[in-house]
Structures are given as structure tokens and as C-alpha cells.
Amino acid sequence: MRPLSFAAAAGACAIVALAAVTVSRAAVAPAAAGVSTASITLPGDLSFQYKPGPGSVAASTYCLTCHSSAYVSTQPPLDRAHWDAEVTKMRKAYGAAIPDVAAAQIVDYLTASYGPSP
Numbered sequence: 001m002r003p004l005s006f007a008a009a010a011g012a013c014a015i016v017a018l019a020a021v022t023v024s025r026a027a028v029a030p031a032a033a034g035v036s037t038a039s040i041t042l043p044g045d046l047s048f049q050y051k052p053g054p055g056s057v058a059a060s061t062y063c064l065t066c067h068s069s070a071y072v073s074t075q076p077p078l079d080r081a082h083w084d085a086e087v088t089k090m091r092k093a094y095g096a097a098i099p100d101v102a103a104a105q106i107v108d109y110l111t112a113s114y115g116p117s118p
């Protein structure tokens with residue numbers, strides 16, 4: 001008997017707590033949008049980063065806005081011409097806003113890091 005009523009009480013508490021969260025979010029959102037930030041790490045995030053190396057910062061800046069680096073890392077090793085075509089496709093066909101200088105760095109980086117072994 002006692003454990004049952006304890007469970008019922010805990011359930012009631014959980015409902016109250018949920019309601020409280022909902023209320024506080026609703027109260028805070030309009031006034032403080034963008035003021036507080038939070039950082040979360042989703043499962044698998046770390047394995048979807050670009051490999052370190054010259055140009056990886058440009059790749060992380062411009063090639064993670066629409067999809068993860070898995071789109072790159074799951075390709076077979078591609079040579080420069082293929083990576084160049086891929087970056088051009090992202091810019092021309094999909095509208096990726098990447099400055100010329102960064103695009104050139106990214107092609108160098110992808111060829112070195114995700115190309116055929118020398």
C-alpha cells in the first residue's frame with residue numbers, strides 16, 4: 001500500500017514540475033530570446049567533425065551549415081578534380097555561400113585529407 005501511494009505522489013510531482021517548466025519557458029521566451037545560450041553534445045557529434053589539418057577551419061566554417069561532415073567522410077577517396085567539382089556543386093547548385101579564397105582552401109584540404117593516399 002505504502003509504495004503505491006508514494007508512486008502516485010511522485011507522479012503528481014512530475015506533472016507539477018512539467019507544468020512549471022512549460023510556464024517558465026513561455027514567460028521567458030518573448031523577452032529574452034537570444035540572451036541565454038546552452039551547449040549540448042549530441043551522440044556521435046565528435047565523430048562527425050572534420051579531420052584536423054590545414055584548411056579544416058574553412059571546411060568546418062562553410063561545410064557544416066547544411067549537413068554533417070559525414071557527407072564527406074563517407075565518400076570514397078576522391079582526387080582534386082572530384083573535390084573541386086563537389087565544392088563547385090555545393091556553391092552553384094545548392095547555393096552555399098563560400099568565398100573564393102575559402103573554397104580554394106577547402107579543395108586543398110579535402111584533397112589532402114579525404115583524397116587517395118599519395
Ligand code: HEC
Binds near residue numbers: 087094095096
Ligand atoms: C547550402 C547548403 C550546403 C552547404 C553549405 C554544403 N552542402 Fe554539401 N550538400 C548539400 C545538399 C543539398 C546535398 C545533397 C543532399 C542529398 O542528396 O541528400 C549535399 C551533398 C553533399 C555531398 C554528397 C555528394 C553529393 O554531391 O550529393 C558532399 C560530399 C558534400 N555535400 C560536400 C560538401 C562540402 C565539402 C561542403 C563545403 C564546401 C558542402 N557540402 C557544403 C548542401 C550543402
